[in-house]
Structure formats: structure tokens, C-alpha cells
Amino acid sequence: MKITVLLCSHRRNKNTRQMADFFLEGLKEGNDIEFVDLLDKKIEICLACDYCRRNYGHCILKDDMEGVIDIFKKSDLIVLATPLYFNSVTSRFKIFIDRTQILYNAKYNFKDPIFKEKKSVVILSNGGAPKYLGQFDGIMVELKHFLGNINADVLEYLKYNKTDEVMIRDNKAAASELKKAGIKVREALSQQKDAGSHDDHS
Numbered sequence: 001m002k003i004t005v006l007l008c009s010h011r012r013n014k015n016t017r018q019m020a021d022f023f024l025e026g027l028k029e030g031n032d033i034e035f036v037d038l039l040d041k042k043i044e045i046c047l048a049c050d051y052c053r054r055n056y057g058h059c060i061l062k063d064d065m066e067g068v069i070d071i072f073k074k075s076d077l078i079v080l081a082t083p084l085y086f087n088s089v090t091s092r093f094k095i096f097i098d099r100t101q102i103l104y105n106a107k108y109n110f111k112d113p114i115f116k117e118k119k120s121v122v123i124l125s126n127g128g129a130p131k132y133l134g135q136f137d138g139i140m141v142e143l144k145h146f147l148g149n150i151n152a153d154v155l156e157y158l159k160y161n162k163t164d165e166v167m168i169r170d171n172k173a174a175a176s177e178l179k180k181a182g183i184k185v186r187e188a189l190s191q192q193k194d195a196g197s198h199d200d201h202s
């Protein structure tokens with residue numbers, strides 16, 4: 001199984017990566033894991049030029065976006081790992097999301113989705129402040145259409161706060177919960193695979 005982890009933090013190897021590492025502990029054996037760190041990718045801001053509205057599946061910007069979409073297409077599970085910035089995803093992630101307008105236009109204007117098969121997604125998020133009302137509210141609002149663009153169902157959504165006081169790597173409860181979630185997702189994916197292979201033979 002191919003698992004892709006999209007790292008959307010503006011810092012390397014901090015809470016977001018730590019969340020992903022704990023989550024993968026119960027999941028990585030026997031699976032092909034690829035980390036895509038947005039810090040390593042050149043992804044320009046969408047020009048809103050409507051080129052992808054007129055040209056199916058094509059963007060006028062030539063950068064790393066197409067490569068990441070190709071990786072997503074080949075993935076069975078996509079892990080979206082983002083810190084909380086102003087109650088929502090990071091700006092790097094938002095830039096990435098806007099560039100999936102190419103997928104939106106393929107699906108709704110050309111009526112020929114690029115992501116035809118269902119994808120499974122896990123969302124991992126962390127906020128630095130202690131819990132407050134509405135802290136993570138922006139995440140799912142931001143991700144709703146994006147998940148539609150990649151035809152994804154959310155298997156798990158884990159989020160932790162107060163990371164500016166206690167990092168994920170020092171938070172035993174978070175570490176244990178993340179590992180358990182990884183095992184649960186592993187089971188869910190293998191059940192999906194079994195169901196799929198039965199469908200193939202029917």
C-alpha cells in the first residue's frame with residue numbers, strides 16, 4: 001500500500017512531523033511511505049487565470065504541483081499534516097489547495113474527474129495555544145472542497161493543542177493515541193482492500 005504524508009508545517013521536524021511519525025508507527029511496516037514536505041516544493045500561487053477551466057487537466061504554471069498530484073493519484077492513503085495557523089491550515093498548504101482548482105474544473109466544468117477512485121485521508125493537526133472556543137474550526141471548512149477535489153473520505157482526524165508548551169514528542173497521551181490510530185487505520189485499509197478484491201472476483 002502506498003501512503004503519502006503531506007507535511008504542511010513551515011518548520012522541519014517539529015510537532016507536525018512528530019505527529020506523523022507516531023501515527024506511522026503502527027502503519028509503516030510493509031507499506032511504501034513517501035513524505036512530501038511543502039518546504040521542499042516550489043509551488044506558485046494560483047494566478048486565477050482560468051487556464052484550467054479552458055484546458056482540461058492543465059495548469060499554466062510549471063512547477064512541482066503536477067508531481068505532487070501524480071504522487072497523490074498513486075496513493076492509497078494520504079495523510080494531511082498541518083499546524084494550526086490562525087485557526088486554519090498553514091499558508092503553504094492553502095497555496096497548495098488553491099492549485100487544485102485544476103481538479104475542481106475537471107470535475108465540475110468538464111464533468112470528468114481526474115481522481116476517479118476514492119482516496120482515504122487522515123488529517124493530523126496541532127495548535128500551539130491551550131484549548132479555546134473554535135480553535136480548529138477553520139481546518140475542516142478549508143479542507144471541504146479540497147477533499148472533494150481529490151475524491152477523499154476522512155478515516156481519522158486527530159488534533160492536539162498546547163504544543164507551544166508541550167511538544168508532541170513529550171506528550172505521552174498524544175503519542176499513544178496517534179500510534180493506536182495508525183493501527184486502526186491499517187486495519188480499515190486492509191478491510192477495504194479485502195472488500196475490493198472480493199468485488200474484483202464477483
Ligand SMILES: Cc1cc2nc3c(=O)[nH]c(=O)nc-3n(C[C@H](O)[C@H](O)[C@H](O)COP(=O)(O)O)c2cc1C
Binds near residue numbers: 010011017084087163
Ligand atoms: C503564523 C502562525 C499562526 C498561528 N496560529 C495559531 C492559532 O491560530 N492557534 C493556535 O493554537 N496556534 C497557532 N500557532 C501555533 C502553531 O499552531 C504551533 O506552534 C504548532 O505546533 C506549529 O507546528 P510545528 O511545530 O510543526 O511548526 C500559530 C503559529 C504561527 C507561526
